[in-house]
Amino acid sequence: MSADHRDFYRGRRVLVTGGLGFIGSNLCRTLADLGALVTAVDSLLPDYGGNLFNLAGYEDRVRINIADVRGHGMEYLVRGQEVLFNLAGQVSHIDSMTDPLTDLEINCTSQLKLLEAVRKGNPELKIVYAGTRQIYGRPLYLPVDEKHLLQPVDVNGINKISGEFYHLVYHQVHGIRASSLRLTNTYGPRQLIRHNRQGFIGWFVRKAVLGEEIPVFGDGSQRRDFNHVFDVVDAFLRAGAIDASDGQVLNLGDEHPVSLLDLAKLLVEVGGGGSYTLVPFPPERKRIDIGDFFADVSKARAVLGWAPSIPLRRGFEETVAYYREHREHYL
Numbered sequence: 001m002s003a004d005h006r007d008f009y010r011g012r013r014v015l016v017t018g019g020l021g022f023i024g025s026n027l028c029r030t031l032a033d034l035g036a037l038v039t040a041v042d043s044l045l046p047d048y049g050g051n052l053f054n055l056a057g058y059e060d061r062v063r064i065n066i067a068d069v070r071g072h073g074m075e076y077l078v079r080g081q082e083v084l085f086n087l088a089g090q091v092s093h094i095d096s097m098t099d100p101l102t103d104l105e106i107n108c109t110s111q112l113k114l115l116e117a118v119r120k121g122n123p124e125l126k127i128v129y130a131g132t133r134q135i136y137g138r139p140l141y142l143p144v145d146e147k148h149l150l151q152p153v154d155v156n157g158i159n160k161i162s163g164e165f166y167h168l169v170y171h172q173v174h175g176i177r178a179s180s181l182r183l184t185n186t187y188g189p190r191q192l193i194r195h196n197r198q199g200f201i202g203w204f205v206r207k208a209v210l211g212e213e214i215p216v217f218g219d220g221s222q223r224r225d226f227n228h229v230f231d232v233v234d235a236f237l238r239a240g241a242i243d244a245s246d247g248q249v250l251n252l253g254d255e256h257p258v259s260l261l262d263l264a265k266l267l268v269e270v271g272g273g274g275s276y277t278l279v280p281f282p283p284e285r286k287r288i289d290i291g292d293f294f295a296d297v298s299k300a301r302a303v304l305g306w307a308p309s310i311p312l313r314r315g316f317e318e319t320v321a322y323y324r325e326h327r328e329h330y331l
Contacts (some may be wrong), residue, residue, distance in 0.1 A: 005241040005242065007034075007238060008241040009083075011042075011308050012035065013036075013080055014036045014037065014038050014081065014084075015081040015085070015252055015315050016031070016038065016040050016317045018049075019039075019041055020050040020086035021049040021057075021192075022186070022190050024040065024042070024087040025040070025051070025190050026119070026190055026230065026232075028058065029055065029058055030237070031234050032058055032062050034237075039062070039065060039077065040232060041069070041088070042064070042067075042081075043069070044066055044318075046169045047194070049191070051190070051192070051328075051329065052064075054244065055128060057142045069088045069106070069114055075120060077113075082125065082126065084145075084239060085236055086128065086167075087130040088106070089104040090102065094288075095156075102212070103159050105117065107159035107303065109161055110127075115178075116140055124179070125176065126240060127178040128180075128236055129180040129181070130183060131164045131182040132160050132183055133184045134157040135160055135237050136148050136149070136150060136293070137150070137151035137153045138151070138153065139291070139292065139293055143253075144251070144293065145184070145296040146299055146301070153287075153288045161251055162228040164182075167227065171247045177243075179248045180250070181235055181300075182251050183227070184294075185224050186201075186227050188230060188315065189318070190322075193209075194206075194331070195209070198216075201226070204263065204264060205267065205316070205320065206268060207274060208320055209324055209331070211274040211312070213274060214274065214275070214277070214282060216260050217286075218281050219281060220259055220278055221259050221261065222291055223292045223294060224258065224263075224294065225254040229307050231252075235250075235252055235300065235304060242304070243302075248303060250299055250300040250303060250320060251296060251297050251299065253294055253297050254294065254295070255296065257292070258273070258291075258312065261276070265319070267316060270316050273319055276301075285306070
């Protein structure tokens with residue numbers, strides 16, 4: 001696919017749920033740069049990642065609507081929109097186990113409400129849903145392709161499966177043009193790094209920025225794949241611009257995994273200070289850890305023309321530099 005997928009958005013009306021969050025804000029900024037007419041919807045719930053600073057400098061180019069997708073205003077918000085990037089969600093696996101009903105409301109019930117709003121008010125709308133590799137659970141084989149058994153190890157994974165399946169059913173039955181990108185470990189600027197409940201990457205980055213000790217659970221040998229948020233944004237733009245993605249589920253990821261110990265070592269080097277240490281797994285985390293994971297991205301390459309492009313070292317160098325420059329807004 002050529003740069004046409006970026007040209008597609010000029011003058012288009014685009015709605016981004018979770019638009020003040022990590023991936024959503026980076027997507028909104030890029031869409032505005034491409035000339036789209038962007039509306040960002042976010043609840044700004046504490047500890048969920050929404051941050052008004054994430055759209056600093058874009059206040060006159062992105063319409064910001066503070067609203068909860070669990071509410072009843074979505075029918076109004078989807079009217080007249082041409083593309084919906086649906087990134088609103090609860091992403092903490094730990095929180096999903098301690099407060100499963102809230103996770104159900106945000107990742108499952110609210111998705112059904114949103115799809116009903118689209119069906120009733122704007123059935124021509126194109127939707128790209130932010131799925132997750134967490135739905136696969138512990139891999140039976142590597143790399144994991146889209147045909148892998150879905151066997152999540154936590155409540156978050158179960159509810160994310162439901163959210164994704166709702167989109168696919170509304171495509172099959174109601175003709176809603178929906179697709180899902182199953183995201184892996186995403187990193188980069190504008191991520192929540194205040195606490196460690198939304199995954200280890202933000203916490204590792206925080207420690208590197210502050211020159212502190214990075215705790216690595218277990219022996220650190222577990223391998224994971226990583227995508228820079230700018231590569232993830234590019235995948236969303238591609239999925240939203242082409243008809244071939246309709247009804248599809250597509251893995252994002254990288255077929256060159258890195259151990260968590262090697263990642264910690266890299267961040268110590270990039271940060272120019274600090275250290276790392278191996279610590280025992282907390283029991284509540286060990287029970288939902290999936291071990292090694294990296295995705296087969298050949299389907300995304302075939303359907304979207306997408307592949308990760310930002311090298312890990314360069315990506316984390318730029319990420320650490322971003323948080324050092326804007327630390328008062330994130331730390």
